[in-house]
Amino acid sequence: MPxxxxxxxxxxxHAEERRPWTLLVLxxxxxxxxxxxxxxxxxxxPSIGHALGFARGDLQWVVTTYVLFTGGLLLxxxxxxxxxxxxxxxxxxxxxxxxxxxxxGLASTPAALIVARGAQGLGAALLSPAALSIITTTYTGAQRxxxxxxxxxxxxxxxxxxxxxxxxxxTSLGWESVFFINVPVGVTxxxxxxxxxxxxxxxxxxxxxxxxxxxxxxxxxxxxxVYGVEGASRHxxxxxxxxxxxxxxxxxxxxxxxxxxxxxxxxxxPATWEVRSLVSSAAVMLxxxxxxxxxxxxxxxxxxxxxxxxxLETGLAFLPLVLVIGLAAxxxxxxxxxxxxxxxxxxGLALVAAGELVLSRAGAxxxxxxxxxxxxxxxxxxxxxxxxxVSVTAMSEIDGERAGxxxxxxxxxxxxxxxxxxxxxxxxALGGGTTLMHGYAHGALAGAIVAGAxxxxxxxxxxxxxxxxxxxxxxx
Numbered sequence: 001m002p003x004x005x006x007x008x009x010x011x012x013x014h015a016e017e018r019r020p021w022t023l024l025v026l027x028x029x030x031x032x033x034x035x036x037x038x039x040x041x042x043x044x045x046p047s048i049g050h051a052l053g054f055a056r057g058d059l060q061w062v063v064t065t066y067v068l069f070t071g072g073l074l075l076x077x078x079x080x081x082x083x084x085x086x087x088x089x090x091x092x093x094x095x096x097x098x099x100x101x102x103x104x105g106l107a108s109t110p111a112a113l114i115v116a117r118g119a120q121g122l123g124a125a126l127l128s129p130a131a132l133s134i135i136t137t138t139y140t141g142a143q144r145x146x147x148x149x150x151x152x153x154x155x156x157x158x159x160x161x162x163x164x165x166x167x168x169x170x171t172s173l174g175w176e177s178v179f180f181i182n183v184p185v186g187v188t189x190x191x192x193x194x195x196x197x198x199x200x201x202x203x204x205x206x207x208x209x210x211x212x213x214x215x216x217x218x219x220x221x222x223x224x225x226v227y228g229v230e231g232a233s234r235h236x237x238x239x240x241x242x243x244x245x246x247x248x249x250x251x252x253x254x255x256x257x258x259x260x261x262x263x264x265x266x267x268x269x270p271a272t273w274e275v276r277s278l279v280s281s282a283a284v285m286l287x288x289x290x291x292x293x294x295x296x297x298x299x300x301x302x303x304x305x306x307x308x309x310x311x312l313e314t315g316l317a318f319l320p321l322v323l324v325i326g327l328a329a330x331x332x333x334x335x336x337x338x339x340x341x342x343x344x345x346x347x348g349l350a351l352v353a354a355g356e357l358v359l360s361r362a363g364a365x366x367x368x369x370x371x372x373x374x375x376x377x378x379x380x381x382x383x384x385x386x387x388x389x390v391s392v393t394a395m396s397e398i399d400g401e402r403a404g405x406x407x408x409x410x411x412x413x414x415x416x417x418x419x420x421x422x423x424x425x426x427x428x429a430l431g432g433g434t435t436l437m438h439g440y441a442h443g444a445l446a447g448a449i450v451a452g453a454x455x456x457x458x459x460x461x462x463x464x465x466x467x468x469x470x471x472x473x474x475x476x
Contacts, residue, residue, distance in 0.1 A: 167315020233431020328384025
């Protein structure tokens with residue numbers, strides 16, 4: 001999914017040491033697989049559900065498990081890369097991601113696929129921060145700006161390619177191919193990486209410095225929370241199962257907070273939560289991503305199971321939505337300079353709400369051009385504007401020493417938001433015996449309500465900052 005961050009000014013060109021671009025190509029190929037694996041799987045979900053016998057409410061875990069493990073362990077992955085070496089951790093993440101992709105394609109039961117998706121998420125959480133660290137330490141000056149812009153474009157490119165590639169592969173070769181496609185790419189990238197990646201990057205230290213208990217408490221707490229929310233629509237919010245699950249989730253997340261406060265090297269230093277601009281931006285990022293990924297999930301089921309579209313037709317149907325997001329994200333910086341980030345965020349969320357309201361009116365006789373595309377366009381415009389705006393506001397009160405941490409927190413919010421979005425859309429639309437045709441309207445309406453609530457948060461808490469003239473904003 002697209003995500004943006006302000007890039008600091010570069011040293012003078014004469015101070016640069018030119019580096020070959022082959023290394024950047026390698027790292028971007030690996031990141032492309034990580035991004036691709038969200039949208040490419042969404043398109044294949046109905047086929048996966050039919051083939052493996054997923055219960056209707058459990059299908060969301062194919063997406064949720066991946067993004068929860070990626071987001072929940074991303075900051076830990078960055079720490080591991082600093083401690084053990086970026087080259088070593090990148091290769092370990094790439095090998096794990098590739099092996100888990102193979103296991104996903106070979107899965108014969110829902111449980112096997114969900115476990116493999118969790119392993120993919122862990123691999124991504126190691127691979128991505130290590131790759132970005134290699135880029136920022138290898139390239140300098142204008143080369144670094146170009147490299148970060150290219151890295152950012154991979155996000156939009158991966159999402160756009162995913163919806164199309166997912167449709168083509170699922171239709172022509174079956175759902176397994178959306179996972180198998182990673183295997184030759186991953187093996188090739190790993191072999192090339194052993195020759196291209198620079199050694200070093202590790203520092204003296206021990207694994208005891210890693211906040212492993214805190215990371216474990218965070219991921220397990222989020223998993224239990226999502227499971228409780230997803231099941232509440234079937235068992236009732238006041239049922240014993242729901243109450244117990246939510247209580248366990250609260251206990252695990254509270255344990256995470258306590259561990260973080262006592263840790264000498266917490267994943268997120270406590271002072272970070274005092275930066276209002278960063279916290280409010282992360283909250284909006286989490287909610288907006290939830291709406292977007294939840295919309296992908298729900299519309300993939302609606303297009304194929306209700307409207308009878310093929311996987312390829314579904315991929316093509318999503319393509320305008322992804323392209324509009326990219327266009328809005330690239331146009332966003334010009335609006336930020338004119339009216340400020342807060343106004344752009346609120347306007348973007350209003351467009352998101354309008355798009356979801358249009359989608360909520362689609363029924364069994366809905367047509368793509370008459371009902372879905374008119375909702376996708378304002379939704380995509382709004383999401384693109386929100387992403388680029390909150391990325392600027394998140395960095396507005398952050399000094400250079402904490403820029404990496406702030407960017408990591410925003411990316412974590414991005415991934416975890418996707419997990420909760422799928423869970424909430426699934427619970428609202430598919431729970432309680434509701435038919436998908438009627439549940440679709442409920443899910444889209446929930447998206448509009450969340451967008452409205454986020455607009456209130458933005459109006460109160462998001463600062464009205466503007467990027468400095470000429471400041472570069474890269475779309476991730």
